[in-house]
Amino acid sequence: MSNGHEQAQVQVQARIQAGSMQVVMIGLGEEKFALDAGLVREIIDPVPATMVAGAKSFVPGVINVRGNVIPLADLRIRFGMPVTEDSADTRIVVVELNIDNEPVLVGVIADKVYEVTEISQTDVQPTPRVGMHWKPEFIRFITKWREEFVIVPSMERILN
Amino acid sequence: MSSIDPTEVFRQEASELFETLEGALLDLCQRPDDRELVDSAFRALHTIKGSGAMFGFDKVAAFTHEFETAFELVRKGEIKPTQELIAVALAAKDYIRALIEAPDGTDSIIGDAILDDLKQFVALPGEPAKPDVAEEAPAAKPAAHAGWRLYLEFDSHILCNGSNPLDLLDDLCKLGSCFAVPVIDGIPMLEELEPEYCYLKWDVTLHSDCDKAAIDDVFMFVEDEMKLTLTPLAAQAEVSLPEPGLLIELVEAEPIAEVAPVAEAVPAPVQAKEPAAKEVAAPAEQRRDEPKRSDEPKRSENIATVRVQAERLDELMDRVGELVIAQARLTQLAASGSDLSIKMIAEEIERLAASLRDTTMGARMVPIGSLFGRFRRLVHDLSRDLNKPVEFVTVGEDTELDKTMIECLADPLVHLIRNAIDHGIEDNDKRAAAGKTERGRIELTAVHSGAQVLVTVKDNGGGLNTARIRAKAEEQGLIAPSVALSDNEIHQFLFHPGFSTAQTISALSGRGVGMDVVKRTIENMRGSIDLTTRPGEGTTVTLRLPLTLAIIEGLLIRVGGGRYIIPLSAVEECVELMPEDQRSRGRNFLNVRGNLVPFLKLRELLVVPGSPDQHQKTIIISTGETRVGLVADQIIGNHQTVIKSLSKLHSDVTIFSGAAILGDGTAALILDVAQLVAAAQAQSEKQISEAA
Numbered sequence: 056m057s058n059g060h061e062q063a064q065v066q067v068q069a070r071i072q073a074g075s076m077q078v079v080m081i082g083l084g085e086e087k088f089a090l091d092a093g094l095v096r097e098i099i100d101p102v103p104a105t106m107v108a109g110a111k112s113f114v115p116g117v118i119n120v121r122g123n124v125i126p127l128a129d130l131r132i133r134f135g136m137p138v139t140e141d142s143a144d145t146r147i148v149v150v151e152l153n154i155d156n157e158p159v160l161v162g163v164i165a166d167k168v169y170e171v172t173e174i175s176q177t178d179v180q181p182t183p184r185v186g187m188h189w190k191p192e193f194i195r196f197i198t199k200w201r202e203e204f205v206i207v208p209s210m211e212r213i214l215n
Numbered sequence: 216m217s218s219i220d221p222t223e224v225f226r227q228e229a230s231e232l233f234e235t236l237e238g239a240l241l242d243l244c245q246r247p248d249d250r251e252l253v254d255s256a257f258r259a260l261h262t263i264k265g266s267g268a269m270f271g272f273d274k275v276a277a278f279t280h281e282f283e284t285a286f287e288l289v290r291k292g293e294i295k296p297t298q299e300l301i302a303v304a305l306a307a308k309d310y311i312r313a314l315i316e317a318p319d320g321t322d323s324i325i326g327d328a329i330l331d332d333l334k335q336f337v338a339l340p341g342e343p344a345k346p347d348v349a350e351e352a353p354a355a356k357p358a359a360h361a362g363w364r365l366y367l368e369f370d371s372h373i374l375c376n377g378s379n380p381l382d383l384l385d386d387l388c389k390l391g392s393c394f395a396v397p398v399i400d401g402i403p404m405l406e407e408l409e410p411e412y413c414y415l416k417w418d419v420t421l422h423s424d425c426d427k428a429a430i431d432d433v434f435m436f437v438e439d440e441m442k443l444t445l446t447p448l449a450a451q452a453e454v455s456l457p458e459p460g461l462l463i464e465l466v467e468a469e470p471i472a473e474v475a476p477v478a479e480a481v482p483a484p485v486q487a488k489e490p491a492a493k494e495v496a497a498p499a500e501q502r503r504d505e506p507k508r509s510d511e512p513k514r515s516e517n518i519a520t521v522r523v524q525a526e527r528l529d530e531l532m533d534r535v536g537e538l539v540i541a542q543a544r545l546t547q548l549a550a551s552g553s554d555l556s557i558k559m560i561a562e563e564i565e566r567l568a569a570s571l572r573d574t575t576m577g578a579r580m581v582p583i584g585s586l587f588g589r590f591r592r593l594v595h596d597l598s599r600d601l602n603k604p605v606e607f608v609t610v611g612e613d614t615e616l617d618k619t620m621i622e623c624l625a626d627p628l629v630h631l632i633r634n635a636i637d638h639g640i641e642d643n644d645k646r647a648a649a650g651k652t653e654r655g656r657i658e659l660t661a662v663h664s665g666a667q668v669l670v671t672v673k674d675n676g677g678g679l680n681t682a683r684i685r686a687k688a689e690e691q692g693l694i695a696p697s698v699a700l701s702d703n704e705i706h707q708f709l710f711h712p713g714f715s716t717a718q719t720i721s722a723l724s725g726r727g728v729g730m731d732v733v734k735r736t737i738e739n740m741r742g743s744i745d746l747t748t749r750p751g752e753g754t755t756v757t758l759r760l761p762l763t764l765a766i767i768e769g770l771l772i773r774v775g776g777g778r779y780i781i782p783l784s785a786v787e788e789c790v791e792l793m794p795e796d797q798r799s800r801g802r803n804f805l806n807v808r809g810n811l812v813p814f815l816k817l818r819e820l821l822v823v824p825g826s827p828d829q830h831q832k833t834i835i836i837s838t839g840e841t842r843v844g845l846v847a848d849q850i851i852g853n854h855q856t857v858i859k860s861l862s863k864l865h866s867d868v869t870i871f872s873g874a875a876i877l878g879d880g881t882a883a884l885i886l887d888v889a890q891l892v893a894a895a896q897a898q899s900e901k902q903i904s905e906a907a
């Protein structure tokens with residue numbers, strides 16, 4: 056991938072060591088989600104999206120990312136969270152997912168991108184069956200990061 | 216690319232040779248007297264044999280040798296290539312191909328059977344022919360015993376190709392005692408001498424009892440680059456042999472003749488040199504002419520080409536597409552500024568990008584002739600199996616189409632041609648009764664028409680039986696008996712899945728699968744099918760196809776805040792939507808020059824919020840037989856663009872066939888008009904049933 060853009064570009068090797076995992080920490084509403092850094096291709100500033108009539112509500116449109124037209128997914132809709140206006144912190148995280156054995160690029164809206172960090176896989180908390188407004192199958196696991204609970208979502212399941 | 220499997224190279228080469236061979240054989244059906252065709256078939260065979268042996272395909276070499284021997288009589292002109300003979304030859308060709316593709320899995324019994332057939336046909340013209348051959352062979356043998364006199368004239372470029380005439384002479388020596396005398400009259404003056412050219416010719420006397428084929432084998436790989444004159448050596452020929460001493464004399468005499476006048480007087484050499492120069496020039500010209508003449512039939516087909524992987528071309532096309540988009544943005548930016556030099560650069564880049572796009576598109580274009588060639592065999596076999604003599608004519612083989620389109624076109628055309636022979640062309644009795652020529656005629660044409668290519672399959676058979684199609688459609692419950700339909704509308708039933716009027720199912724057609732597949736394939740390629748027929752005169756099926764799948768010529772429109780592209784091939788006209796046309800919601804149609812055209816409001820279909828613009832525009836599109844108006848807020852204009860397919864996550868959205876990137880970098884969706892109309896139909900049917 057060329058590096059001619061002014062946008063912050065993150066190219067992190069998915070270097071999952073024993074017990075730890077590199078993630079990109081993003082904020083959606085009040086929650087923090089950790090995306091597997093191995094999936095993330097780049098992080099870009101918001102670009103105007105084209106709405107696709109008749110599409111599933113959580114992939115409402117498409118965007119142009121350097122000549123490729125890719126779907127734009129809004130996880131907030133999938134998680135039943137309120138959708139807020141774009142702010143100065145809003146970013147689009149471009150991830151590459153494996154859907155039906157084919158790599159598919161998807162732009163994911165994030166209210167804020169915090170940092171690239173390592174989380175512990177050994178400190179996994181069991182996904183509670185109650186007290187959550189998300190479907191349990193959307194969650195890979197919940198872990199602790201700086202005394203906060205963060206959710207590692209299962210992107211393939213969320214978008215399929 | 217560095218390590219290429221030589222066997223693979225041979226396979227590729229062989230497959231090209233097979234095409235030549237098959238083409239020549241099929242042409243022979245039409246022009247049995249054309250010696251050129253026999254020769255070109257023979258050449259292809261010979262090369263397959265030679266390189267087959269070289270790459271270890273011994274079975275191939277052995278069989279081809281037998282085949283070649285049998286064919287030799289045809290080459291000598293003693294036997295006319297009959298239809299039967301050509302059919303066997305084609306079977307033999309298929310067998311050789313099978314031998315090459317699966318050397319172990321091919322049964323040699325088939326080969327033996329083919330050879331038996333072949334020998335039968337070759338011997339068939341009769342008992343008189345056989346003794347003839349027998350007589351000739353012994354007659355030729357004693358002459359051959361004495362040996363051969365060979366005159367070798369190589370192409371002057373032969374050294375550049377890595378061939379060494381001396382090695383060939385060595386090979387020749389292995390056949391028997393050999394005496395070679397170089398002929399040096401072609402050697403130019405020193406200052407004109409090209410060190411890499413071969414100026415020498417050889418006069419060779421070979422004392423050997425080998426036959427002509429053995430000598431031909433020596434020169435097999437250079438036979439296109441040389442002239443070989445072979446004469447059997449009679450006993451007295453030995454007398455005319457130049458003596459070794461003479462050779463030296465010749466060599467010495469030449470320079471002396473040159474030098475002598477120089478010593479004598481100054482003006483003389485000018486005169487002396489002139490004729491010498493002419494002499495040199497003349498043979499050079501001759502030589503240049505000769506290969507040209509022999510290559511001419513080939514040259515038109517094999518223009519120097521480079522094999523490139525199709526994916527690389529696709530990638531290149533993608534990059535160029537991105538470049539065009541980036542360039543459009545640059546142009547927009549430059550136009551909004553006031554810097555003249557940036558504007559100039561933007562214009563220059565615009566020009567370059569456009570020509571780069573055209574070149575890249577051109578690189579993906581392939582003449583459709585490569586596809587047409589495949590059908591000649593199909594027609595040949597079908598006409599033999601069905602006992603319907605058919606003349607197959609192709610027009611416009613040079614017409615260029617995107618490579619992927621050509622691949623996609625193969626199957627639909629097979630269906631159409633099969634249909635034309637099986638259903639279209641009547642059998643012999645019917646043709647005779649109708650006063651038609653015995654041979655049916657199928658014409659396959661390709662022609663450019665604007666930004667489209669029209670591919671036509673035309674037969675001169677009985678035409679479609681409209682009444683029978685209608686009866687069948689009624690029987691299958693596709694239409695009510697009383698409904699009035701135009702002939703054209705009735706013919707559309709042919710494209711229904713499972714629709715067939717054939718009473719019996721043949722091996723070829725009649726199952727009712729086929730035409731619907733044809734239609735679907737063509738529509739997937741954004742093309743359309745026209746069907747015209749005249750009872751008793753034949754049927755014409757025309758496929759209208761875009762030039763390429765990668766780029767779309769579209770009409771850019773605006774609905775609310777969103778921009779959409781309608782494929783220009785579907786657009787018929789644009790009209791303004793008059794206030795009186797939208798009086799009520801229950802009555803959505805226009806009056807276009809007396810015709811009723813229903814319209815759909817894109818705003819409602821695409822769920823666009825807000826209120827419509829004051830002056831609504833209607834774009835009238837046609838899909839199949841229906842014309843529909845699409846109401847938009849604004850028509851922006853023509854837009855040629857690279858198509859980007861929508862991702863898997865949007866595979867449930869049918870009304871868009873893809874997306875394109877506009878000059879400002881945003882994506883616009885391309886409307887799939889057929890799906891759009893179908894979706895609207897489903898919607899209005901639902902509304903009606905809800906209301907009822």
